[in-house]
Amino acid sequence: MALLQIDNLRLSIGEAEILKGVSLMLEAGEILGLVGESGSGKSMTSMSVLGLLPPGARLAGAIRLDGEDLLKAGEARLRQLRGADIGFVFQEPMTALNPLTPIGDQVAEAVRLHRKVGRAEALKVAADALARAGLPNDRFPLSRYPHELSGGQRQRVAIAIATALKPKLLIADEPTTALDVTTQAQILDLLKTLAREDGAGLILITHDLAVVAEMADQVAILQAGEVVEAGPTGPLFRNLTHPYARRLAADAVLAKAAPPVTAETPAEVLRVEDVVRTYPGPRPVPWARPQAFTAVDGVSLSVRAGETVGLVGESGSGKSTLLRAVLGLDALQGGRISLVGRPFPPSRRGEARKARRDVQAVFQDPYGSFDPRWRVADLIAEPFHLMTDAPSGEARRARIVAMLERVGLDAAAADRFPHQFSGGQRQRIAIARALITEPKLVVLDEAVSALDVTVRAQILELLAELSRELGVAYLFVTHDLGVVRATCHRVLVMQNGRIVEAGETQAVFADPQHPYTRGLIAATPDLERALAARA
Amino acid sequence: MRPIRRNAALAAGALLSALFVGAALLSFAWTPYDVAGLQVAERLKPPSAAHWMGTDHFGRDVASMILVGARNSLAVALVAAGLGMLVGVPLGLLAAARRGWVDELVMRTNDLVFAFPSLLLTIMITAVAGPGAINAVIAIGVFNIPVFARVARGAALSLWTRDYVLAARVAGKGATAISLQHILPNILALLIVQGTIQFSMGVLAEAALSYVGLGAQPPIPSWGRMLNEAQTMIGFAPWLAIFPGLAVVLTVMGLNLLGDGLRDALDPKLEGRR
Numbered sequence: 059m060a061l062l063q064i065d066n067l068r069l070s071i072g073e074a075e076i077l078k079g080v081s082l083m084l085e086a087g088e089i090l091g092l093v094g095e096s097g098s099g100k101s102m103t104s105m106s107v108l109g110l111l112p113p114g115a116r117l118a119g120a121i122r123l124d125g126e127d128l129l130k131a132g133e134a135r136l137r138q139l140r141g142a143d144i145g146f147v148f149q150e151p152m153t154a155l156n157p158l159t160p161i162g163d164q165v166a167e168a169v170r171l172h173r174k175v176g177r178a179e180a181l182k183v184a185a186d187a188l189a190r191a192g193l194p195n196d197r198f199p200l201s202r203y204p205h206e207l208s209g210g211q212r213q214r215v216a217i218a219i220a221t222a223l224k225p226k227l228l229i230a231d232e233p234t235t236a237l238d239v240t241t242q243a244q245i246l247d248l249l250k251t252l253a254r255e256d257g258a259g260l261i262l263i264t265h266d267l268a269v270v271a272e273m274a275d276q277v278a279i280l281q282a283g284e285v286v287e288a289g290p291t292g293p294l295f296r297n298l299t300h301p302y303a304r305r306l307a308a309d310a311v312l313a314k315a316a317p318p319v320t321a322e323t324p325a326e327v328l329r330v331e332d333v334v335r336t337y338p339g340p341r342p343v344p345w346a347r348p349q350a351f352t353a354v355d356g357v358s359l360s361v362r363a364g365e366t367v368g369l370v371g372e373s374g375s376g377k378s379t380l381l382r383a384v385l386g387l388d389a390l391q392g393g394r395i396s397l398v399g400r401p402f403p404p405s406r407r408g409e410a411r412k413a414r415r416d417v418q419a420v421f422q423d424p425y426g427s428f429d430p431r432w433r434v435a436d437l438i439a440e441p442f443h444l445m446t447d448a449p450s451g452e453a454r455r456a457r458i459v460a461m462l463e464r465v466g467l468d469a470a471a472a473d474r475f476p477h478q479f480s481g482g483q484r485q486r487i488a489i490a491r492a493l494i495t496e497p498k499l500v501v502l503d504e505a506v507s508a509l510d511v512t513v514r515a516q517i518l519e520l521l522a523e524l525s526r527e528l529g530v531a532y533l534f535v536t537h538d539l540g541v542v543r544a545t546c547h548r549v550l551v552m553q554n555g556r557i558v559e560a561g562e563t564q565a566v567f568a569d570p571q572h573p574y575t576r577g578l579i580a581a582t583p584d585l586e587r588a589l590a591a592r593a
Numbered sequence: 594m595r596p597i598r599r600n601a602a603l604a605a606g607a608l609l610s611a612l613f614v615g616a617a618l619l620s621f622a623w624t625p626y627d628v629a630g631l632q633v634a635e636r637l638k639p640p641s642a643a644h645w646m647g648t649d650h651f652g653r654d655v656a657s658m659i660l661v662g663a664r665n666s667l668a669v670a671l672v673a674a675g676l677g678m679l680v681g682v683p684l685g686l687l688a689a690a691r692r693g694w695v696d697e698l699v700m701r702t703n704d705l706v707f708a709f710p711s712l713l714l715t716i717m718i719t720a721v722a723g724p725g726a727i728n729a730v731i732a733i734g735v736f737n738i739p740v741f742a743r744v745a746r747g748a749a750l751s752l753w754t755r756d757y758v759l760a761a762r763v764a765g766k767g768a769t770a771i772s773l774q775h776i777l778p779n780i781l782a783l784l785i786v787q788g789t790i791q792f793s794m795g796v797l798a799e800a801a802l803s804y805v806g807l808g809a810q811p812p813i814p815s816w817g818r819m820l821n822e823a824q825t826m827i828g829f830a831p832w833l834a835i836f837p838g839l840a841v842v843l844t845v846m847g848l849n850l851l852g853d854g855l856r857d858a859l860d861p862k863l864e865g866r867r
Contacts, residue, residue, distance in 0.1 A: 385762075385763055387759070387762055387763070410765070411765050414763070414764075414765045415765075417763075418763060418764075419759075419760070419763045421756040421759065421760065422756075423756055426755050426756040426757065427755075427756035427757050427759075427760055428757050428760075429757045429761075429774075429775050429778075429779065430779070431778050431779060440760070440761060440764045440766070441763070441764040441765070443764050443765050443766055443770075444764060444765040488760075491760065491764075
């Protein structure tokens with residue numbers, strides 16, 4: 059008998075049909091990868107198993123855990139199961155833990171809810187669970203608070219909570235999306251090990267096909283509430299039949315060949331020399347000078363016209379600080395930045411506007427980068443502020459519409475509000491805003507990280523096209539090596555505020571010199587490599 | 594069920610507030626009797642068909658005095674809340690935009706004002722500057738400034754970390770332009786809610802000041818002084834205390850319900866469904 063059997067599960071919330079007959083099966087000791095884009099119903103499937111659906115949800119079909127139909131179980135029975143027989147790990151380690159409770163008590167709470175044990179006993183179980191999750195007691199005492207831990211360590215606490223009672227079924231919903239690649243590799247490894255040790259079934263929900271190919275025994279691909287492809291991982295990927303699954307796989311494997319480097323050496327648009335950025339740190343005593351924290355430590359780089367340069371590194375490596383410096387948002391503590399041969403930001407105030415026009419930015423979060431009260435036309439036109447010869451009236455409107463069409467949206471978009479667009483469309487709007495002043499350089503800050511693979515591929519295609527046509531250069535800040543490999547002419551690897559490796563993309567990927575670069579490349583999930591390993 | 598209950602609170606609040614404002618406006622055009630006219634023959638009459646809320650010891654119609662008193666409360670509370678908003682909000686926006694020593698200066702000065710019990714100091718100010726509606730307005734308004742400055746600064750600070758503010762900076766906009774174009778419109782809902790609440794507190798403060806004789810001066814009727822004068826007669830003429838008391842309670846309750854309801858209705862988390 060299968061550990062978990064979902065038969066023809068139908069879920070509707072209000073008028074919307076979320077799941078249209080989903081059937082899945084998971085044996086004990088196996089890992090099931092549940093893949094799909096946002097809105098495909100993968101999270102709702104797992105929430106149905108837990109019985110944690112929003113009010114007004116109607117379920118039909120059957121969910122059997124060890125033969126027991128969960129749809130017929132009452133709330134009291136489901137409460138017994140949740141946490142004890144079914145463990146759950148959420149995506150966001152920053153908000154999944156209670157900030158006011160020490161980690162030991164948070165794990166112990168899960169234990170005491172299900173077992174009649176005293177506090178001391180529960181804390182002992184908690185200590186074991188935390189140690190198993192890679193937080194040994196001597197280095198991470200139970201009295202630690204979540205804010206004293208890094209994102210990866212917090213996710214380990216969440217995993218300890220989920221696995222403390224050795225559940226039969228473990229569900230992990232995008233458990234590594236918010237984490238760096240090397241941390242992601244460690245967390246995935248931990249989940250796999252714990253599931254194997256306990257003989258539990260693991261459902262791994264993710265949008266990343268490469269992760270699934272490395273981890274899962276069984277795969278189910280969801281589209282719009284339906285399973286379009288399911289089966290054992292190896293054979294399934296070798297023989298994808300459904301067009302959606304094929305497209306998903308194709309979009310996940312971005313072109314391996316980096317674009318060729320242009321033969322002649324065009325002019326430099328950006329030159330960064332020995333740039334230092336420090337932040338005042340805590341004062342040891344109130345009257346002492348604050349100790350400086352150096353976020354960017356003597357970085358030099360250059361970007362030539364029409365070139366795409368990737369800047370990779372994990373969180374805390376200083377890449378966002380460097381980016382703010384390049385945008386002229388913060389003062390430097392050392393070094394120089396020049397833009398199109400002129401110092402940037404210019405010392406004379408009047409010239410600042412003119413210079414800023416040449417560098418624009420696209421930010422990561424397609425939801426946060428627009429004022430929700432502004433219409434798209436006004437949002438896109440905001441950088442006109444930088445132009446002394448900004449068009450007005452009819453010409454302004456024509457320019458906005460032309461730009462919208464240029465990024466693949468229609469003219470009607472101009473009069474709508476940002477919340478009426480999807481993530482991918484918003485990122486197109488952000489690109490339109492960045493390009494409207496015809497800058498020489500656009501800084502892309504994790505500009506495709508929040509997007510589904512198919513949308514990501516489309517946005518990258520659009521960026522490449524715009525670069526070819528307008529000759530704009532990109533400085534692409536990202537943690538996603540796959541994206542760098544597919545789009546960047548050159549790559550810079552940043553660690554602890556310094557650039558530790560730089561070179562042409564192909565050369566760096568073929569023969570990484572610095573151990574940190576090697577670690578990053580090894581930790582990045584790679585669909586083709588994973589499938590090759592399976593064959 | 595919850596949205597319905599919330600809407601009911603909002604509707605009740607809006608109704609009571611509308612009654613209050615309506616009464617104040619009506620008093621300019623019409624009152625049942627002239628509040629200046631003393632009719633000693635009619636003194637201390639209990640509520641009847643001719644005098645709905647009875648008459649006081651000078652024979653003045655209580656209902657008419659409540660209507661004119663509403664006008665006084667409305668004017669004092671409105672101007673006081675407006676003064677607090679007009680001065681406090683720009684200060685809060687400035688503190689959030691500039692940070693550093695400007696922030697420290699503005700907020701520590703705020704703390705200083707906050708540190709005094711406001712009603713006590715209001716009484717002191719009016720006692721020194723002389724009793725009267727104008728001085729009451731200024732005294733109440735001054736203590737509204739730090740409230741608005743704090744609310745505006747807190748909300749603005751969280752908006753300053755948004756990517757769209759970063760985008761505006763990349764577009765070359767300065768702190769003033771960003772504060773006015775991006776920050777202020779996005780915290781307006783919060784300020785309206787706070788304004789409603791400060792408005793209700795203004796009504797209460799005005800009543801308290803008039804009660805101790807430092808608000809509007811005779812012969813202008815005011816709810817607080819009506820309560821004060823009713824005090825000695827409460828044993829044989831309870832209507833003199835009940836009606837102005839009810840007026841204060843219902844108005845303050847109505848404005849608070851309105852503020853709470855507006856806060857729920859304007860909740861930024863629901864904004865995407867606009």
